[in-house]
Amino acid sequence: MKRRKTGQFRRGRVGVNRVLFVLSSAIAICYSGASFTRVPAEMSPIEPLIQNNRAWSERMTSHAPDYFRRLAEQQSPKYLWIGCADSRVPANEVVGLMPGELFVHRNVANLVYPSDPNCLSVVAYAIAVLKVEHIIVCGHYGCGGVKAAISNESFGVIDNWLLKIKEVLSRYHKHLDTIADMEQRVDRLCELNVVEQVKTLSQTMIIQDAWHRDQPLALHGWIYGLKDGLIKDLGIRVERLEQVPPR
Ligand SMILES: [Zn+2]
Numbered sequence: 001m002k003r004r005k006t007g008q009f010r011r012g013r014v015g016v017n018r019v020l021f022v023l024s025s026a027i028a029i030c031y032s033g034a035s036f037t038r039v040p041a042e043m044s045p046i047e048p049l050i051q052n053n054r055a056w057s058e059r060m061t062s063h064a065p066d067y068f069r070r071l072a073e074q075q076s077p078k079y080l081w082i083g084c085a086d087s088r089v090p091a092n093e094v095v096g097l098m099p100g101e102l103f104v105h106r107n108v109a110n111l112v113y114p115s116d117p118n119c120l121s122v123v124a125y126a127i128a129v130l131k132v133e134h135i136i137v138c139g140h141y142g143c144g145g146v147k148a149a150i151s152n153e154s155f156g157v158i159d160n161w162l163l164k165i166k167e168v169l170s171r172y173h174k175h176l177d178t179i180a181d182m183e184q185r186v187d188r189l190c191e192l193n194v195v196e197q198v199k200t201l202s203q204t205m206i207i208q209d210a211w212h213r214d215q216p217l218a219l220h221g222w223i224y225g226l227k228d229g230l231i232k233d234l235g236i237r238v239e240r241l242e243q244v245p246p247r
Contacts, residue, residue, distance in 0.1 A: 077103045080126040080135045084110045109145025112197040139194040140224040141187045168196045194221040202238045211241045
């Protein structure tokens with residue numbers, strides 16, 4: 001009998017069977033690999049969230065059995081919220097709005113980059129499809145992103161994301177340097193950051209096109225206090241092309 005070289009597949013029916021066996025083994029491993037992740041619910045560390053969800057769903061339908069059916073058919077929020085990803089600032093809750101009433105985009109330090117397709121897609125959809133009438137940029141005092149930007153430390157990949165705050169810092173450094181207390185300086189930068197994001201938003205084509213079409217749309221700047229749960233209106237309101245600040 002002619003000896004096969006090591007690793008050479010045997011030809012013919014046996015060879016095909018071997019290939020099929022190898023393939024089916026691979027599938028079985030993948031499948032069994034997938035089944036390994038199927039942990040019994042009671043052992044999952046995030047199972048309490050599922051339980052919370054069931055209880056919440058029951059609460060929501062206890063007074064209005066068709067609540068979710070109606071919500072699933074349509075959303076018609078009047079507001080778009082651009083806020084920080086910070087877990088202590090839950091957008092809907094702090095303004096007392098229900099699901100379907102607030103369209104939300106969140107990122108670290110509530111930044112608006114004219115080159116960010118994520119944020120701009122949300123804004124475009126909110127304006128063109130949902131016809132929101134107000135866009136609120138809401139920062140918060142004690143923002144970790146702002147603290148990181150004001151420090152001289154490097155935090156890796158997020159340093160690039162925070163460049164916009166560093167620009168704000170550079171623009172207002174004379175004013176900020178007059179604030180001796182570091183916490184107050186950070187908080188002032190949090191406010192100025194919101195102002196600059198509203199300004200950037202007002203300068204985007206998406207927003208300006210809406211105003212060219214006479215679509216009602218107002219931009220607002222707010223800041224949220226972690227220590228008291230209160231929102232402060234920073235008094236910025238841009239709702240017409242004539243109000244757009246120069247670049
Ligand atoms: Zn933040």
